[in-house]
Amino acid sequence: MSNPSTPLGVRPVRAFTDNYIWLIDSPRVPGRVVAVDPGEAAPVIAELRRSGASLAAILLTHHHPDHIGGVPELARLGAVPVIGPDDDRIPGRTRTVGDQERCELPDLGLAFDILHVPGHTLSHIAFWGHGALFCGDTLFSAGCGRMFEGTPTQMNASLNRLRGLPPETDMFCGHEYTEANLRFALTVDPANRAALEYRDSVARLRAAGIPTLPSRMSLEIRVNPFLRCDATAVRASTEAHAGRPLREPAEVFGVLRAWKDQFR
Numbered sequence: 001m002s003n004p005s006t007p008l009g010v011r012p013v014r015a016f017t018d019n020y021i022w023l024i025d026s027p028r029v030p031g032r033v034v035a036v037d038p039g040e041a042a043p044v045i046a047e048l049r050r051s052g053a054s055l056a057a058i059l060l061t062h063h064h065p066d067h068i069g070g071v072p073e074l075a076r077l078g079a080v081p082v083i084g085p086d087d088d089r090i091p092g093r094t095r096t097v098g099d100q101e102r103c104e105l106p107d108l109g110l111a112f113d114i115l116h117v118p119g120h121t122l123s124h125i126a127f128w129g130h131g132a133l134f135c136g137d138t139l140f141s142a143g144c145g146r147m148f149e150g151t152p153t154q155m156n157a158s159l160n161r162l163r164g165l166p167p168e169t170d171m172f173c174g175h176e177y178t179e180a181n182l183r184f185a186l187t188v189d190p191a192n193r194a195a196l197e198y199r200d201s202v203a204r205l206r207a208a209g210i211p212t213l214p215s216r217m218s219l220e221i222r223v224n225p226f227l228r229c230d231a232t233a234v235r236a237s238t239e240a241h242a243g244r245p246l247r248e249p250a251e252v253f254g255v256l257r258a259w260k261d262q263f264r
């Protein structure tokens, strides 16, 4: 995969209680932006008005309503490409992209490689380019999405693919779950120094109302238990939780994900 390393201008638009819709500035045409996973239209329209920008394209990672709900209203603003995975549950798509394809928006100076990352949903994709990853609800900072449709083997493989991206990749996910995720991460891996330090910086950001995202892949590899199913500490505490030995990292992942589903 090739990956131009132009740093992207990306800003968050808050939606619902904890969603982020990401607006990517065109590096080529000032004032043209691409919206990622617009679950609702109103906050995007408000941000476009506030900044004087116009919408040039919509990228969708998966079919859940809190990621696609704003598409019909935003599409009425003007004919923009709506690019997403091959899934009939996503109405209004003008272009379908699949694994290892390249999503090019040449007029805007943007290009992303597509990774199919099943697990949260079966057709979930991620967009990777310009040193940035837009991964919807597959990977969160210090956590990962619920496994609604896939198997542990599938989702663990998807997360391993994301873990294999360059460590300097900025990770833009769909929700502000970092603080709660770190509570679980530190229950699984209480002596993880990087996670303890991250918890403190995240607490400061949240107290100031600042997003904890984007995160960086190099950090996630150190603090995110779902990217560390092969780490001794994560495996040991997951085995203790399960009360049995776990042979494969995918098995560790499955137990860890189920543990998190119950965790309060």
Ligand SMILES: [Zn+2]
Pocket: 062, 064, 067, 120, 137
């Ligand atoms: Zn989702």
